[in-house]
Amino acid sequence: MSKVSTYDIDIVKRESSKIHDVDFDNIPFGRVFTDHMFYCDFIDGKWQQPKIEPYGPMQIDPSARVFHYGQAVFEGMKAYKDDNDDVFLFRPDENFARINKSAKRLAIPEFPEAYFFEGLTALLNLDRAWIQSGKGNSLYIRPFVIATDSAIAAAPSQNYRFMIICSPVKAYYKGTVKVSIASKYSRSANGGVGFAKAAGNYAAQFYPTGLVQEKGYQQVIWTDADTHTFLEEAGTMNVFFRIDDTLITAPTSDRILDGVTRKSLIQLAEDNNITCEVRPIKVDEIIEASKNGRLKEIFGAGTAAVISPVSAFEYHGVEYELPEINEQSYSTTLKQNMLSIQHNLAEDKHGWRYEIK
Numbered sequence: 492m493s494k495v496s497t498y499d500i501d502i503v504k505r506e507s508s509k510i511h512d513v514d515f516d517n518i519p520f521g522r523v524f525t526d527h528m529f530y531c532d533f534i535d536g537k538w539q540q541p542k543i544e545p546y547g548p549m550q551i552d553p554s555a556r557v558f559h560y561g562q563a564v565f566e567g568m569k570a571y572k573d574d575n576d577d578v579f580l581f582r583p584d585e586n587f588a589r590i591n592k593s594a595k596r597l598a599i600p601e602f603p604e605a606y607f608f609e610g611l612t613a614l615l616n617l618d619r620a621w622i623q624s625g626k627g628n629s630l631y632i633r634p635f636v637i638a639t640d641s642a643i644a645a646a647p648s649q650n651y652r653f654m655i656i657c658s659p660v661k662a663y664y665k666g667t668v669k670v671s672i673a674s675k676y677s678r679s680a681n682g683g684v685g686f687a688k689a690a691g692n693y694a695a696q697f698y699p700t701g702l703v704q705e706k707g708y709q710q711v712i713w714t715d716a717d718t719h720t721f722l723e724e725a726g727t728m729n730v731f732f733r734i735d736d737t738l739i740t741a742p743t744s745d746r747i748l749d750g751v752t753r754k755s756l757i758q759l760a761e762d763n764n765i766t767c768e769v770r771p772i773k774v775d776e777i778i779e780a781s782k783n784g785r786l787k788e789i790f791g792a793g794t795a796a797v798i799s800p801v802s803a804f805e806y807h808g809v810e811y812e813l814p815e816i817n818e819q820s821y822s823t824t825l826k827q828n829m830l831s832i833q834h835n836l837a838e839d840k841h842g843w844r845y846e847i848k
């Protein structure tokens with residue numbers, strides 16, 4: 492391994508790349524990682540020298556607080572390559588702001604902006620070959636922070652590790668999903684951590700999601716914890732409903748994550764002269780609309796899939812079907828708009844692309 496020091500990141504490069512062992516046509520999501528990882532430790536009250544090293548296992552004390560109290564937050568973002576081999580991120584400033592917002596809620600110290608962007612740039616430049624061009628292909632980027640104190644005392648950690656790891660993902664068409672609307676379990680509550688990308692939020696979803704999967708549904712549509720009458724999120728995505736020609740999505744709150752995809756789709760809807768209402772939406776309203784033939788689409792929105800269309804939903808044992816999606820569906824149009832901007836194939840009116848140089 493060769494050790495290089497840039498002006499502020501210590502870099503240890505892998506001698507030879509693992510990329511030749513990777514079958515890019517058959518990569519399962521999130522199981523293959525690039526050659527390098529970025530990390531930076533918080534010790535003695537400050538973030539230390541950032542480092543990039545070959546990706547691999549690391550040693551952590553079994554008493555590290557992350558294992559006992561789940562003091563951990565993360566982000567999910569993607570890098571895209573155009574046909575000129577230029578690499579872009581999509582609105583990374585939003586992910587940076589959000590990881591610190593999540594960190595604050597979990598009593599984790601905020602990470603410096605310069606380290607975040609220099610770390611991403613250095614890491615993506617080292618692992619550039621792992622980003623495949625072509626619409627839909629991308630490199631999934633996972634920044635995260637864990638509490639590393641060796642102490643099983645239920646108090647915030649004094650020490651943390653911030654890391655970035657990357658995983659290549661292939662464009663794939665997952666088709667539609669069937670969803671079940673929650674009437675017992677909740678994802679988040681008022682005053683809780685639902686707005687944060689806190690690791691424990693996801694662990695808590697696995698069990699109720701498993702229950703609906705046994706009944707033939709892939710995801711849960713989460714409702715408000717108090718009354719289970721307002722529609723909030725779809726699995727780990729934000730959710731949109733189309734009634735007639737109007738899109739509707741719930742306003743963000745303590746309970747609803749402020750997704751970058753959601754925010755971008757609201758803007759793209761406006762650009763396409765599609766009315767998008769941001770307001771609370773009741774389960775009854777979509778059931779009524781479904782019965783009257785006015786419910787045209789439901790889709791989830793998030794970085795991983797961009798848009799994930801729903802073919803049917805279940806509520807209290809009754810299943811409601813949605814019309815088939817086609818080229819005119821809002822989900823189709825808006826997804827193509829997003830991908831074209833992300834892959835530098837369309838004008839970037841809102842300044843969302845961020846080139847890695």
Ligand SMILES: *Cc1c(COP(=O)(O)O)cnc(C)c1O
Pocket residue numbers: 567688724726727728729748749750751752753792793794795
């Ligand atoms: C990450 C996430 C989203 C989507 O956010 P994006 O920024 O669009 O990827 C939506 N809901 C939850 C609960 C999430 O964790």
